[in-house]
Amino acid sequence: MHTSDELLNLFNQALDELPLDKTPARLYDPIRYVLSMGGKRIRPTLCLMACELFCDEPAKAMIPALALEVFHNFTLLHDDIMDKAPTRRGMDCVHIKWDENVAILSGDAMQILAYQILGAAHVNYLKQCLPLFSQTALEVCEGQQFDMDFETQPSVTVAEYMNMIHLKTAVLMATSLKMGAIAGGASPADADLLYDFGLSTGLAFQLKDDLLDVYGCPETFGKRIGGDIACNKKTFMLINALDKADPATRAELENWLSQTTLPESEKISAITAIYNKLNIKELCILEMEKHQKKAFQTLARVSVPESHKAILIQLANELTDRDK
């Protein structure tokens, strides 16, 4: 079995070898730029690990791993335009470094590139995985649209929120595992179990993101603490706080949400204090642990030796134990 770092190195090497030094420069340079920004490479790592559960050669899943990472980075590129984000991973976003038109078009090209990469897979593999990939890609778009809709929607239920993160985040992680498993020769039942493991892991991962935004350590988090609070983002934390608060606390919370004149830091402190009073942190951790437990129960049913699963369990634990 390869270590997580070994798989990451294998992947990064293959990514570097994509033939992207082409013209027009303003189409391909942004693609190379985005792919060179790094990131956790969670999806390709999951894909290669899932493959290695079932065979000795994780590289058998390199094609889907590349397609998934290129697709994921395309979504980040276009999401950053839509969110008007200035930077990602400490670097200027494409729509800042170049312009918005370049960001739209190079994102479009990345999406095609993802399919072009996948299209080179064996035809039997393609027949199984192309519909899954397209279905997942559409679901990611649906999740992003729900997320944007939530901004102007007066209220969002916990169920609506969980459905949104299911679509926006969890399905791509699930599909990464399933496509890797299929590449490794998994039975349909095992491939589906890996998918379900990925769904639960993805939900836990996103809940951890919500948690870190409020309770992360400013030194290690990398982003400003309270960013979601400052922009009234309807996260698991905020939706539950509005849900659980008594009338007086709810009025206080809504007052802070409508606040536009006071310094953001005051708003962030005040809303965090309300979260503390309502035990929202504990609620989020409980929910996260619920999904993680479900993930591990699902993984336990996959018909490979338990020792093979250790690396996936370790990665899933890292995704929820992380501090950035």
Added chain:
Amino acid sequence: MHTSDELLNLFNQALDELPLDKTPARLYDPIRYVLSMGGKRIRPTLCLMACELFCDEPAKAMIPALALEVFHNFTLLHDDIMDKAPTRRGMDCVHIKWDENVAILSGDAMQILAYQILGAAHVNYLKQCLPLFSQTALEVCEGQQFDMDFETQPSVTVAEYMNMIHLKTAVLMATSLKMGAIAGGASPADADLLYDFGLSTGLAFQLKDDLLDVYGCPETFGKRIGGDIACNKKTFMLINALDKADPATRAELENWLSQTTLPESEKISAITAIYNKLNIKELCILEMEKHQKKAFQTLARVSVPESHKAILIQLANELTDRDK
């Protein structure tokens, strides 16, 4: 053999049956809106016609025909954002009727949808046509980027311009024909001839577009005459005019291009007068006819009875004889 209108009806019926009445509404409503705007449906018509050259059932090419039209409409949707176009076919563009984020994301979803549709094709077909489709889609993006680059590039050669329209317009028409031919059971040689016929036809089609912008009939053209001139678009007409003008005429032309204060109508009249003096209209018609002649020479080599080809010849003639 079916008539052009019969094929169009077949296609529109299949397009109407796409399951697009889904949530989130702000993702799928714009897709249905764009697809219901109509348009000439040139690419699916070419695809179905090419199929019927080789078999009795044009519907065998319905899957690629749908994928190609959905892809083409995605490019229009995103191009309209990039061009800041307010309307298309007399209707508000998606980024106006909804907003820019909706237009970006629903375009992304349309691109996936095109692949999802194509992914339902028979696996043998997929193996042949998926790489062609992806290659073509990337080339269309390259063409769009070159087109945008030209706006700020001090000068553009005729060769650069022809390469741009080759990528932005001709390859998708070529691929429509080739994918239809393959669906109909064409030999590789015939499929490639159809591709080349489409390339030449596509170039002639785009040159006609350039011509209509200057010399179209205001009543039938549907768009404002002189739109390209008003925004200094480096078309076949302008590039050749700059190329062929004597120093004095060139100075006059460049003076008009740098003009920003006089009414647009004066600029359009003056530049049209320069085109007239330089016989640019005739030059463009000659170039168009050159490509059309090449198209017909290529079509003549396709190994099906000449009578079968009449419908394609008629369509190609309509594409260059059109007045809108």
